[in-house]
Amino acid sequence: MNSRCFLVHPQQEYSMVPFSSNSATEDRVASARNRPPRVTPPSFMVRMAMRISRARWFTFLRRVFHYQNGSRSNLGSNPFNSSTWMMLEFIALILQITITTFTLAISKRERPIWPMRIWISGYDIGCVLNLLLLYGRYRQIYLTQGDSLSLSDMEQQRNNEETRMSHLMNKCRTSLELFFAIWFVMGNVWVFDSRFGSFHHAPKLHVLCIILLAWNAMCYSFPFLLFVLLCCCVPLISTLLGYNMNMASSNKGASDDQISQLPSWRHKEAGVKLELGNGSEGSKKLINEDPECCICLAKYKDKEEVRQLPCSHMFHLKCVDQWLKITSCCPLCKQGLER
Incomplete structure (x- = not known):
């Protein structure tokens, strides 16, 4: 009896040990698979390229190059x-x-x-x-x-x-x-x-x-230097670093402070006095406005909030705010918010 018991217990213990080790290994593998991949921080050169591509002077140079060399029918x-x-x-x-x-x-x-x-x-x-x-x-x-x-x-x-x-x-x-x-x-x-x-x-x-x-x-020599910078240097740097500087600067959205500084008011019929809504209390002006918003293609209704961009184009406030958070330029003429 004792020998039987002695033989049984070691087998049970021996059979349980590999089972527990296999389950622990599978749990570790599953947790490693479910764990999100570790994102490596960008290098110093990539961070510098990101800052340059999002700087105002770089955006202005891109606007100048587009204005000088773009199609005359699609210029801002x-x-x-x-x-x-x-x-x-x-x-x-x-x-x-x-x-x-x-x-x-x-x-x-x-x-x-x-x-x-x-x-x-x-x-x-x-x-x-x-x-x-x-x-x-x-x-x-x-x-x-x-x-x-x-x-x-x-x-x-x-x-x-x-x-x-x-x-x-x-x-x-x-x-x-x-x-x-x-x-x-x-x-x-x-x-x-x-x-x-x-x-x-x-x-x-x-x-x-x-x-x-x-x-x-x-x-x-400014036009030639601008051509060399945007058509030779920037593509070469983007290829070496793997970071598209042109797309980063063009897709930059506007901040909430920049959007809130743009004039807005409640829409009324054309030719009627409009009250501005950004701190200019009691100031009124006449405006010849577009009949519909070019973003949602819906006509302006009475007392709807509208917003005007620096290029004098007007849109629904909600429509243009969502647009500007994605890219800080006019949907029609592509002019930026910086004048």
Whole structure:
């Protein structure tokens, strides 16, 4: 009896041990399968590429490249008419006018061989004329934007006059660009010709001419540098890192703060005064609005909330808010929220 019991118990113990070990192994395998895969953090280069692709200046460069090289029927608004770019132009012109005027004032005793002082004075006058044209562009785009919303006979006549003024300004701008191109060539010939070497006779004026010529060379080569950046460098970096920088910048959605800053109001019949809803209490204006929302293709109803984008296109508030959270550009003209 004892021997039988002794033989039985070890067999039972021996048969139970592998069973428990097999079940534990299967549990570990199942838990390993159900466990989500461990995501490796992006490298330093990928994080830098993500930050660059989502930066405002990179998005602006893509808009400039699309405007200069895209199809004329599918272009958005001119990115060079944005308030940020016009402010940069204003600062650059003020700096050039100040530096050239100050250098001419402190270098009266210098006697250059070639007419360097005349060249700098002509460049200074051209910058002043450019500053006046910049003010005219700003006044035409922003200060008269609210008046162009209503459509009466007097306003149509006024719009025709503004159109003539815009054509005149474009002609003046083209003439100034031609003047600067000719002046740039003349300055290069005089500065880098050994017969007109006047660094020892007029060092301050000579250095100023070289700085102005280098600045103009950078401005003239901007389209080529932009092409090299977006068509050569960015695709190469995206291929090496495995991260599409163009898609990341174009698919970036707007934040809630950016969306809330856009003007919104409750819809009423066309030609009736509308009350703005973002902090401008009691302010009213007339607007010639579209009959339907281009996102949901439904007509605007009375007291429905609508929102207007910086490009003056209007949509249902709920429709355009959902759109902007996905991509921060207008559904029609593809202009971004940054003006």
